[in-house]
Amino acid sequence: MQLEFFPSRTLTLYLARLFITRVVGVLLMLVLILQMLDLLTESGKILAYQGNGQAQLWTYVTLRAPQLIARFLPYSVLLATILTLFTLNQNSEVISMKAAGLSAHQVLAPLFLTAIVVAVVSFTFNERVVTHATGRLKVWQDASYGPLPQDSGVRSNVYLRDGDNILMAATVTGTGNAMAMQGVSWYRRDAQGMVTEQLRSPHATFSNPGWRLESPVRFDVKSTETEQLDSLVIAKDVEPNQVTISSVDADSQSIFELTRSIADLQAAGRRTTELEGKWWHKISGPLSSVLMPLLGAMAAFGLARSGQVLIRAIIGMALGFTYFVIDNAALAMGNFGGYPPLVAAWAPFLLFAFIGETVLIRTEE
Known part of the structure; x- marks a missing residue:
């Protein structure tokens, strides 16, 4: 058995190319379908404002699409993992790699490397594009799709006490x-x-x-x-800095802006548990893409002629979707103060990393 974590350079590039093309393909398919359904739902509200037309519909698409990409990129990585490994197994390529002395971890290593790159791109995209689009879309929706403010620092639904x-x-x-x-x-x-x-x-x-x-x-x-x-x-008695700290929207702020907002709220004696949980989730959320090759790995192993490859693929898919359900539930519990922010953001990730690794070792290593 080889001692290196990665297989040969040729095999690594081959697996990474297969994987990334399927990630992009699945993501485009999901975003296009969901964007069309979402646009059908919102188009009536957009066109209800006098003067709105095709240009405003395209504006909505440009603001909504980044949210859909950010939300469904981890799902796309999961589905691409299962699709890639299922195909490799059906074509007996996994058996060939294992016969050459590669371990299960070495077979999956190119997928992990690609998923890390996807996670970094996802984090950067969320910070530079999604936060800006989310803030502008919320303000536009609050204005009933009227004229879109040009200020990128727009805040909506501000509530303040004046004595x-x-x-x-x-x-x-x-x-x-x-x-x-x-x-x-x-x-x-x-x-x-x-x-x-x-x-x-x-x-x-x-x-x-x-x-x-x-x-x-x-x-x-x-x-x-x-x-x-x-x-x-x-x-x-109401100062502009009070307006700023009273209208913090974690989804509309980058991680650096949110850090400053949390510090301002803490200095003012405000509760910041929910914002701290979302701060940590800005890191753990994109990093969930790295988990998907591990959770979907069951589709790679087991003989194709045994007739159980489809069942193993379904189990891998179920593990992945269960992770997303538990991750959202833990974040909601953290928002209500049931879990500390750090636990709410990272406990599901660590739990399913342990589960995925245990299943992989027990079945293949």
């Missing part, structure tokens, strides 16, 4: 003193927490101190009267 009062904004753009709010609502509350007055404005800017409402409309709850006002300054 006993409440300040809400549909979207917030800009940073520091240049920060602006759109779709603003301000609620004055009495000592019992009952709303006594409401102010609504399409736009508000930071006036240092406070926020200046443009053309606000006042509604008095007691008299049920509505009044149109000139510009008005409210919430003088």
Whole structure:
């Protein structure tokens, strides 16, 4: 038996090429099908906004496709693993490699190497493309697919306390003193927490101190009267940095931006368990691609003429999909505080790495 972890250079390149072409093929198939189904669901809402047309449909596709790629890339690696190994087994290529003295780990080594490259590409793609697209898509959806804000730092559904009062904004753009709010609502509350007055404005800017409402409309709850006002300054104790830390969306921030947001929230005494779990999952999520060759390895071994190769492929697929179910469940438990963030993000990965390695050793090594 060879002592090197990888087989020969020729065999490594052959297996890696087979594997990566199937990963790309399966991913394109999944994304195209899911994108068409998703577009059928959302096209009515997009076109319902007056003036929207084909250009807006393409805009939605460009913002939604990165999310689908990021979500289903690990699934594609799993299906590509099973498809590649099943084909190699059916053509007796696995038997030839084992007859040449290669161990099961050496047969799988080129797939692991390719999966590591896929994981690195996935992490980079998530950080540079997916976070930006996710943030813009959420803001566009909150605006009912109206004009898309051009600011990449857009935040949506911001909720702030102004003493006993409440300040809400549909979207917030800009940073520091240049920060602006759109779709603003301000609620004055009495000592019992009952709303006594409401102010609504399409736009508000930071006036240092406070926020200046443009053309606000006042509604008095007691008299049920509505009044149109000139510009008005409210919430003088609310600073732009409070807006920033109150509207942290982990899916829309890169890992470095999320690190700073978590630090700001901790300094303000806010709970950050959910964000910490998502921070760790930004690493463990793309790295799950490395697990897929191990979980799908059952399709590679066992004699094709035994009639059990299909069953072994189904078992490998079931292991992979079970991992994704448990990973999502653990992350949800971490968000609710049931698990520490580190455990929620990494426990499923380590558990299924142990299971996959155990199955591989018990059956083949």
